[in-house]
Amino acid sequence: MRVQIEMELEDVPGQLVKVLEPISSFGGNIRNVLHERERKTPLGRVPVRVVFEVEEKVMINRILGALRRMGVRITRIGEKEGAFRSTVLLIGHIIHTDIRDTIDRLNKLRGVRISDLSLAMGAIGQESAARATVTADDEVRARAALSRLEKIAREKKLLMLTSLGEM
């Protein structure tokens, strides 16, 4: 099971290592750490996001307990919350090529969903643009989702823009 927790740490050396320790010692497999020093809170704390995997749910509580005993401020806990997000842009006749069908076909993939969608209509007769956030539980699913979406885009003559480094 994949878990994402967000916490705030004091901006002093050694803090990050200290909070990662109980995660691995209680059997968590750390997949991703985002240490956002440039996004300090007004109290001068540094937000940190850690994604890790555990075998059983009970381990999560042990890890959280250990962190809280250390005085770590946990701001958010998400279970299986799609850890892999990709932003894509679609350009073309998005509505006329049945946007509902596009979304449904993507959501049919296991562990994948479109979690956000914004549309900008072009002038009459012109192409529209849409921005979608594709959320997936792991990297393999994320890649499968993007190639499925690319196939749909090709079929519907939509231009698909992925972000740098993807596809």
Add this chain to the structure above:
Amino acid sequence: MRLVLIGFGNIGRGISRALIEKARFLRANYGLTPRIVAAVDEYGAAVDERGLKIERLLRAAERSRTVAAYPAKGERKKSALEVIDDVEADVVFELTPTNIKTGNPGLTHIKRAMLAGRHVITSNKGPLVVAFRELDRLAKRQGLEFRYSASVGGAVPVIGLAKKLLVGNKVHAVRGVLNGTTNYILTRMSKEGAPFDVVLRETQELGVAEKDPTLDIEGIDTACKITILANAILGMDAKLRDVRTVGIKRIGPEATRLAQEAGYMIKLVGVAKRGSLEVGPKLVPAGHPLAVSGTLNAVTFELDLAREITITGFGAGPRETSSALLGDLIDIHRTLGG
């Protein structure tokens, strides 16, 4: 060093001006005294084995629109091939306009120059996308130096950086914003929210985009550069048709706005990787080294030891391009033990 300039348009004039400006510098620092012994354009040539006066050459080209008007030494209808064959020289600069289908006339000029035993420096993408391997092999067989830094990135030393300073690395991939015109259009579209056609027209009026901007906006110019990088840096035998190419014509202000709202800029990015060559609009996170604005170019190398290196600079313009051409000239001079 005796130089022949084939082509005397913006780029030919640019390098000529740089040679005047840098004459003392080149002599003092490198013991290099370049002499232009011939210059050719589509109407004729000027030849003087003792060296043409560069100021006079520029004046002839500006007033009479051809170097053939050079006093006493100019000759109308004298062709590039005659000059290459007849005029003793060390280095031939091939600076004629690009033709991506046949590579000509540049391709023929370069081959003929190599067969005549001249080192070659070019800014011309045509011959490089049509016959890179052939030219590379011919130069090696003839024991000649062949340089083309100016063909990619203008002033940005993309090829030199990879082939000289990063030689201890394996290059996994090269990604770049390699076309100033499209980057300028995309930047203005995202700042002003104006439609593509309007921005393009204004860009043409400013002289940033050419009258026929097809090669730029359809991504073909970037694809040419990706082909050259794949050949020169990744050691591939790539042709232009191997690059999957999408241009920016379908990008409108709606798309740039949606991208911006999510923290991205739309950039026309070329990618050269073994097994995958592509050009197309991409979402580049704002703040990413490739998210350069205006007419800037930027190139990122993905390397095994150094990880990532990005360079940025001006990709076009006669003065900027002369930086690359002059760099090639000094490099050949030093390679030959000068």
